[in-house]
Amino acid sequence: MDAAPAGKTAEQPDPPPRFVVGSTLRHVLVMTATGTAGLIAIFIVDLVSLLYISWLGDPSLTAGVGLATVLMFFTVSINVGLMIPIGALVSRALGARRPEDARRLATSCSILMAVLATLVSIVLLPLLPWILRALGAHGQTLTVAHNFLLIALPTNVLMALGMAFSTILRAAGDAKRSMYATLSVAAVTVILDPVLIFGLDLRTNGAAITINIARVVYLVVAYLFVTRFHGLLTRPNLKGVMADARPFSAIAVPAILTNIAAPAANAFFTSIMARFGDPAIAASAIIDRVTPVAFGGLFALAGAIGPVLGQNWGAQRYDRMKQVLKDALNFTIIYVACVWMILYLVRVPITDAFHAQGLTAELVQFFCQLSGPIWFFVGLVFVSNASFNNLGYPLLSTFFNWGRATLGMIPFAYFGAEIGGPKGALIGIGLGSVAFGIAAIITAFWTIRRLERQASASS
Structure with a gap:
């Protein structure tokens, strides 16, 4: 992983952290505007995806994907809770002009987030039939929801890493590239959903496959932005990861409970x-x-x-x-x-x-x-x-x-x-x-x- 942004020399003084200078109102507005664009794009894309499924004319397909989405929202809520300590710890280190600590924290926290997201998927996968029945699924609806989650749930770790890198970008003040990474999910979904659902006749499984492809693109785009423009990732170190697990969990646990x-x-x-x-x-x-x-x-x-x-x-x-x-x-x-x-x-x-x-x-x-x-x-x-x-x-x-x-x-x-x-x-x-x-x-x-x-x- 890159340790320093391209083009930076040892003779150049470190610029002040972006949010420590300038208008606080401008920072709030820019960060909020870019974040709003990404969020609303995702909300609208989720709506469009379900709309495509509804065009298939089978209520059980729509219901199955709807129930699957309920469970996926739970995993995303956990991921959002895991994002919070990354933003808090990395931005704090950057504000204190401790770039080495910021790089170490960004790397350690991303690894911890990926491990926990993987564990969530591992725990949920064998419980899917029971959970879906508890949500009211049965018959064809249960089959659709179960198959959808079997395809989409294992890639939760990719989504988690993409969200981690996007959070690192925001912690560094790069709201624009964080937004671009988020919008990549929307772009892939809008293009591939109709192709896979209707063109290849994969129906609901096509929508699940689109989710996986979008997550891969999201991860790649966010990783390239973090490494090429900010150098906020470094070679992982087990000792450092274990040491950073304590401050990470101190924020992550209550944040997940909050979400x-x-x-x-x-x-x-x-x-x-x-x-x-x-x-x-x-x-x-x-x-x-x-x-x-x-x-x-x-x-x-x-x-x-x-x-x-x-x-x-x-x-x-x-x-x-x-x-x-x-x-x-x-x-x-x-x-x-x-x-x-x-x-x-x-x-x-x-x-x-x-x-x-x-x-x-x-x-x-x-x-x-x-x-x-x-x-x-x-x-x-x-x-x-x-x-x-x-x-x-x-x-x-x-x-x-x-x-x-x-x-x-x-x-x-x-x-x-x-x-x-x-x-x-x-x-x-x-x-x-x-x-x-x-x-x-x-x-x-x-x-x-x-x-x-x-x-x-x-x-």
Whole structure:
């Protein structure tokens, strides 16, 4: 592996870390914009892939791929949790002007992520029939989902490594190339899906094979960007990997626990909506598809501010760290307000596009009217979690995410449904997010002040 970027000589002084100088707002906006483009591309591609399968005209195929996607989302959530310590540790080392440590950490953490992703696949593969039956699969649907996962699940390690290298790029401030690596997945999927599904008549297996090819391309592109332009990988060393496993796991374990809170919360909310029949379940499904595309900027913001905070912490620029949180807060306000207005204006066309009628259309349109306040406070939790994960307080991230998913959802959604039906459940989610959103952002600013006091006391 390359140890230094091409063209660099020993006589040239090291430039300052990218995020330690310049406008913090610009860094936040650039990182978020590039991250949003990559995320939304993936969300849209996932939707298109399922749309292709639906064109085959067999509901069991669509259901099978849908169930397989549920399980794959779980593995991706674990991978995202494993990405967080890579971004935090590498960006912190770069901010402190310790490039050798950054290279060692990038290499060690990537290896650890690959090993854990492989173990996840090994554990899940023999359990697939049992898990799929527990999810409600049977007959042809079970066969389709099982075959799909047998093809796609073993390459989870390739996806994990690609995500690791993409995170290293973002930690170095190279948001553009990180975005290009992510977009390579979308490009491969859009081109190969129709060829394999329809042209070669591989049907659902063709979609699974496309996933594997896209993961290979993603890994290669991200690796080349990391090694050729940043030199942030070095020859792996077992002793170094073992030493770095401790700080890696200290962030990774709570980050994974944090990430799986969302699927748990969604499962509970679906069970609440199921009490009101299939139309309510259909509305929940449509909302789940609209939400990540509409509010993808908030998901990207959470990933964007981590490297910026990490580098400035390494450089002990606590003033800039506070400003990053303020910039993220202002972005959240403006972004949510704009998306809320758009959703309100297109609420009827959205339901028409999904051919929603009756209660289903009513609930989707009601969500569009209510989405702004809900997602503003959820966005505050996202921003705060990114701060906690990158500044040495990952357990706080776990606390606030699970707190919102349990205390902030279960009683509010349950009693909201009892009082106002499915609309009451939606209102309950919004009310439950308020307290946790406000408490999380206040705590995030407090952690920075505490780090600053600790640094002053030790100097």
